[in-house]
Amino acid sequence: MSTIAPTVAQSAKPPILPLDFNANQPETIRLYPLTNYTFGVKETQPEEDQSVIARLQRLQEHYAEHGMRRTCEGILVCHEHNHPHILMLQIANAFFKLPGDYLRPEDEEIEGFKARLDERLAPVGRLGEGEEAGDWQIGDCLAQWWRPNFETFMYPFVPAHVTRPKECKKLYFIQLPKSKVLSVPKNMKLLAVPLFELYDNTARYGPQLSAIPHLLSRYNFEFxxxxxxVVALTPGTGPDGSKFKTKVLAGDDDVDMSHANDNPAGN
Incomplete structure (x- = not known):
């Protein structure tokens, strides 16, 4: 029985090269691999509120004394297999959130934000080599979410009938350095969530976190x-998508992440 040698199919026509499509491009962001970073745990940071009702009550008290609450959270991006991953906290195996928190009334925005990032992610008693307190590179403000009333709902705009929003949450891009030591409180988990896992996944992550791929689409990346x-550039192609999954970087990794967070991200 004769065998036929396989042939490589070739197009009869060469590819059509379009005109340049790089006008008005933003700066290219350099992403470092997940393996460049060191992750650990530190003392527990209990949640200030034991229920949603208690949290909204505290917001109401803050508003009565200080006016609109200011909150800053960071979008920290690294890569694995040349695909962007977002560093994200998971609290009590229940909901996801970005590192950061509300600012103290007396704090200036950027310095206050850096202090809150340190509280969440900086090691206690020892910083990484060459690092100092507040050593965060705060980049572009990528989104603003508004809380019009003392409710859980937040919107990426101020509703037309609202003149005194109760809270404004800003999401900032944080440029991670080549290496960094990060520690997470023992009652939380630090996750690396691939970008495609967030996309259009409001049921799992809520509207704010699932919008992150849209926010980052403005950037070009080099991996x-x-x-x-540099091993890859946007648009570039990565390996098979089956290799991508959410990784537990620090904290209790005994929980099956495939079913975690049946409740969407908290606001």
């Missing part, structure tokens, strides 16, 4: 390996 070599 760097552990030796500092």
């Amino acid at each position: 760097v390996d552990e030796d500092g070599n």
Whole structure:
């Protein structure tokens, strides 16, 4: 029985090269691999409120004394297999949130934000080599979410009938350095969530977190390996998507992440 040698199919026509499509491009963001970062745990940071009702009551008290509450959260991005991953906290195996928190009434915005990032992610008693307190590179403000009333709902705009919103939450892009030591409170988990997992996934992550892929679409990325070599560029192609999954970086990793967070992200 004769065998036929396989042939490689080739197009009869060369590809059509379009005109340049790079006008008005933003700066290219360099992403370092997840393996460049060191993750640990530190003392528990109990939640200030034991229920949603208690949280909204505290917001009401804050508003009565200080006016609109200011909240800042960070979008920290690294990569694995040349695909962006977002560093995210999971609290009590129940809901996801970005690192950050509300600012103290007396705090200036950026310095206050850096202090809240330190509270969540900086190691206690020892910073990484060459690091100092507040060593965060705060980038673009990518989104603003508004809480019009003492309710859980937040919107990416101020409703027309609202003149005194109760809270404004800003999401900032945080440029991670080549390496960094990060520690998470023992009662939380630090996760690396692939970008495609967030996209259009409001049922799991809520509207704010599932919008992150849209927010980051404005950027071009270059992906760097552990030796500092650029190994891929946007648009680029990565390996098979089956290799991507949410990773537990620090905290209790005994929980099956495939069913975690049946409740969407908290606001």
